[in-house]
Amino acid sequence: MTGSQSRQGMWMLPLVLAVIICVFLAVRTEQFANPENLLNLVAQAMPLVITAIGQMFVVVVGGLDLSVGSLISFTTAILALDGPGYVLIPAVFILAALVGATNGFVVTRLNVHPIIATLAMQYIILGITRILRPVSGGTVPDVVIWAVSETFLGVPMPVYWGLFVILVAWKLLHGSRFGLHLFAIGGGIASGVQDAARNFGVADKRTVVLAYVCSSCFAALAGVFLAGRIVSGDPNVGLLFELDAITAVAIGGTQLSGGIGSLQGTVIGAAVLALLSNGMNLTNVSPFIQTAIKGSLLLLVVGLQSRKKMGL
Numbered sequence: 232m233t234g235s236q237s238r239q240g241m242w243m244l245p246l247v248l249a250v251i252i253c254v255f256l257a258v259r260t261e262q263f264a265n266p267e268n269l270l271n272l273v274a275q276a277m278p279l280v281i282t283a284i285g286q287m288f289v290v291v292v293g294g295l296d297l298s299v300g301s302l303i304s305f306t307t308a309i310l311a312l313d314g315p316g317y318v319l320i321p322a323v324f325i326l327a328a329l330v331g332a333t334n335g336f337v338v339t340r341l342n343v344h345p346i347i348a349t350l351a352m353q354y355i356i357l358g359i360t361r362i363l364r365p366v367s368g369g370t371v372p373d374v375v376i377w378a379v380s381e382t383f384l385g386v387p388m389p390v391y392w393g394l395f396v397i398l399v400a401w402k403l404l405h406g407s408r409f410g411l412h413l414f415a416i417g418g419g420i421a422s423g424v425q426d427a428a429r430n431f432g433v434a435d436k437r438t439v440v441l442a443y444v445c446s447s448c449f450a451a452l453a454g455v456f457l458a459g460r461i462v463s464g465d466p467n468v469g470l471l472f473e474l475d476a477i478t479a480v481a482i483g484g485t486q487l488s489g490g491i492g493s494l495q496g497t498v499i500g501a502a503v504l505a506l507l508s509n510g511m512n513l514t515n516v517s518p519f520i521q522t523a524i525k526g527s528l529l530l531l532v533v534g535l536q537s538r539k540k541m542g543l
Contacts, residue, residue, distance in 0.1 A: 242496035245482050245503055252506045260513045268509070270387055274379070274460065276505030277389045278303070278453040282472055283479035283501045284400045284494065285449025288442040290480050291417045293489030294338060294345035296443060298352040299450035299476060302330060303469030305356045306454025307371070308363040311464030316372030323451050330356065331447030335440030353473070360466045371458045379459030392456060396449070400494055403445070412438045417489030471522065478529040479504050487533060 256263040263269075282299050289296045306323050330352060337348040370376075381388055404410035416435050450472075457468050481487055482503055483496025504525065511521050 242484060242493050242499050245484070245496055245499040248482075249499055249503050249506060252503065252510065256506070256510045256513070260510070262513050263510070268513075272505060272509050273387065273393075274389045275509060276502055277392055278456050279472070279475055279479060279505060280393060280498055280501040281396050281453040281456065282450050282476040283483075283497050284396060285446040285453075286473075286476040287400075287480050287483075287485055287492055287494070287497045288403075288413065288445040288449075289345070290477070290485050290487055291413045291489060291492040292439050292442050293417050294439065294442070295349065295477065295487075296334065296446040296450075297346060297349040297473045298330065298334060298356060299446060299453075300469035300472035300474075301353045301356040301360065302327060302447055302450045303454040303457060303472055304466045305360045305363075305469075306451045307458040307461065307468055308360045308464035308466060310371040310375060310455065310458040312363070316374045319372060320375070320455065323455065324448055327447040327451035328444050331444035332440055334447070335443035338443070339436040339439050357466070364464065364466050370462050371464075375455055375459040376462060377459075379456055389456070396452065397494070397498060400449075404492075404494055409438065409441065413442060414490060414492070417491070471525075474525060474529065475504055476501075478525055478532070481529060481532040481536065486536060488536075 253263075282303070286296055286299060306327070309323050309326070310319050312319060334345075334349050334352055337343045337352075338345050341348075378388055378392075383391065404413070412435075416438055450469075453472075454469065458464070461468060477487075479500035480492075480497050481500070483493055483498070483500030485492035485497060507524070508521065511524070516524075
């Protein structure tokens with residue numbers, strides 16, 4: 232199997248799964264095919280698509296970012312502060328970049344395991360968000376609300392968000408040396424040769440730090456989107472987003488041990504999760520059961536990846 236065939240196979244399976252879910256829901260529920268529900272589905276999927284794409288940057292280099300959910304909540308709290316949008320919006324992305332750089336520094340320079348480093352950051356950000364909550368009682372800037380809820384040339388704004396994020400991610404992953412270095416570093420880690428990329432002149436530590444910066448900035452963008460939808464700050468809005476993002480990345484065929492990833496697969500994996508959530512909401516499945524199903528799905532996908540890697 233050639234490399235291009237392999238990459239295609241990574242996203243063909245989740246695409247088939249997405250089609251099957253769509254057909255099932257269209258037959259099972261009358262509401263699914265309604266234009267209003269489909270528009271809601273796009274808006275519901277977009278924050279996850281954005282977060283999952285950012286998460287993929289980190290997973291490709293053999294890491295995980297568990298801080299993205301709390302960073303999403305933090306973003307909504309910042310945007311609900313009393314201040315102009317031209318100050319709050321840049322501040323969100325500057326703070327997100329600092330969070331990502333800190334995560335990357337702790338992982339690469341202090342040799343802390345990515346799960347521990349980003350879990351600690353998750354708690355730090357969540358604590359700060361809850362401190363900010365009492366003073367984040369206002370609405371978010373009008374430009375944020377417009378960028379989420381309005382249409383442009385007859386097309387809902389969330390569609391433009393998705394196209395913009397996918398194009399930027401594609402350029403970074405497949406149209407730059409940065410993307411090439413990401414896959415080189417991850418491939419070395421997955422094969423057990425930690426310094427393989429460094430031996431070819433790749434600045435591995437700097438590249439890993441930038442991967443975490445990308446993850447945080449994409450999560451902040453998802454937070455801006457959610458802030459526009461809920462029109463306020465909410466310390467719980469990003470709850471378990473890290474689980475959904477990692478699951479979407481894994482469903483899309485990105486290898487959690489690093490080195491192999493698919494942008495198309497990640498987008499489709501996020502769409503699969505959004506379809507599942509939408510379908511379970513339409514069929515009145517308990518939110519607690521939904522969470523259990525998503526956790527089980529992540530366990531299943533990771534298990535299948537491990538068996539495939541071991542040749543079982």
